[in-house]
Each structure stands twice: as structure tokens, then as C-alpha cells.
Amino acid sequence: MIKQALVTGPLSPVMVQTTSGRGFTVDEIADRCMERLMLVSRDAPPVIRDQAVAFKDSMRQAVVYFMAEAVKSDRTSIYNILMNNGQPEAANLILKEL
Amino acid sequence: MAFTGDFLCTSFKTELLTATHDFTNGANSFKIALYDNSASFTAATTAYTATNEVSGTNYTATGQALTNVTPTSSGTTAFADFADITWSTATITARGAMIYNDTAAGDPAVCILDFTEDKTASAGDFTVVFPTADASNAIIRIA
Numbered sequence: 427m428i429k430q431a432l433v434t435g436p437l438s439p440v441m442v443q444t445t446s447g448r449g450f451t452v453d454e455i456a457d458r459c460m461e462r463l464m465l466v467s468r469d470a471p472p473v474i475r476d477q478a479v480a481f482k483d484s485m486r487q488a489v490v491y492f493m494a495e496a497v498k499s500d501r502t503s504i505y506n507i508l509m510n511n512g513q514p515e516a517a518n519l520i521l522k523e524l
Numbered sequence: 525m526a527f528t529g530d531f532l533c534t535s536f537k538t539e540l541l542t543a544t545h546d547f548t549n550g551a552n553s554f555k556i557a558l559y560d561n562s563a564s565f566t567a568a569t570t571a572y573t574a575t576n577e578v579s580g581t582n583y584t585a586t587g588q589a590l591t592n593v594t595p596t597s598s599g600t601t602a603f604a605d606f607a608d609i610t611w612s613t614a615t616i617t618a619r620g621a622m623i624y625n626d627t628a629a630g631d632p633a634v635c636i637l638d639f640t641e642d643k644t645a646s647a648g649d650f651t652v653v654f655p656t657a658d659a660s661n662a663i664i665r666i667a
Contacts, residue, residue: 437531437635437663437664438655438661438663439637439640439655440652440653440654440663441653441655442618442639442651442652442653443649444644444645444649444650444651445645445649446646446647446648447646447647447648448648449612449613449648449649450649450651458608458651458653461656462656462657465658
């Protein structure tokens, strides 16, 4: 006799994040990224939980730093695309807005 | 009518047992389409529809393809996940979404997502963030 049914779990809600007149900041995306990378259980023993939270904070700083580097580097690429297509004003604006 | 909650479509559960869907990364293509609050989806919804789908700058009808993460398991629960998805530089207002299988015949629905309120991006980014991919929270779980 089968004692346990195979069931699909309840659907977990998604979260929607939006911006107006701008894109997401590095910090906003870093928060999302960290939720994907590491989940610290509230039920974990305090010593382990504190260590995990400290590690997560340290990882977040690294993520923020390297994402900001990626954004800056992409701006350089966009700057060159605009310059190479005869749009120096737009190219310079891209760098000023960073 | 309006969105009335999140639903894993009943037809999808049946289709799991008839091998209609393959969530392996690179196998079936799943898409997410956005809808306004005139959409009236329930667990009985069976397939993608363009009715009440949103329109706006940088939103293309039928929605965007999702990046599906190959299903895995933890303990006795198996789960599937998708990467977060963004409509960039978009002007959209949406109240909910449908995930459907764009590969399978008839574009069968997987689930209905209720954002609980209208979400708006204006010349900005519109991002759907999927829950943590684990046995307790992943978007699609079989326990």
C-alpha cells in the first residue's frame, strides 16, 4: 500500500522589483545576488549563524565591488562604441553619468 | 475579473505525468508573459493566451524566454528554478504573469503568478525575482 502521496508543493510567491527613469543600482542588484548565493537559517546555532552572516556581508562587499567594476568597464565599451559612431557628446555623457 | 492568487496549473500537474515538460537547461523553452488585472487566471488555466497581456515599451507579446535551471533535489523534495528575468528600459504596468512551455504543442501553462498589486516600470527595469531555489521555497517543487 502506498502511504505517501506524491504532491506538488504550494507555489512560492515571486517578487517584482521595478525602477522608473533609471536602472537598478549595484547595491540593489547585490542584495538580490546575495539572496541567491547564500541563505542563512534563522534556526542555526547562534555561533554558526553569526559566522555565516559575517561571511555573507564580506561576500556582499566583494560582489558590490566587482559589479561596480563591470559597470565601469561596460561604460568604457559603450563610450568607444559611441565615439566610433560619431557621437562624442553622447559618449562623454555616458562617462559623466557614472 | 482579476488575479486571485498564485496557481500551479492543474493541467501542468497532469502533464508532468505524461512527460510533456522537460525543465533541463537547454531542453524545453519556458517563457513568462505579463498580464494586466483584467486577466482571470485560475488553477484551471491551461495555456498561454494573448488576451489581457500587457503592452508597452520594450515588452514583446508572448513575453520573454526564461533560463531554466536543471531540476535537482534536496532530501525528498525535487525542485525546478528559473533565473530572474528583467525587461530593460521598459515602460510596463503588470499585475501578474504566466509561465508556459513554449516548446510543447499548444503552449501549455505551468503556473500563474499574482504580483498582488500593479507593478510599474517607467523607462526603467522590470524584474521578476524568483524565490530561493531550495526544497522549501523553489518556484516548482515536488515533495
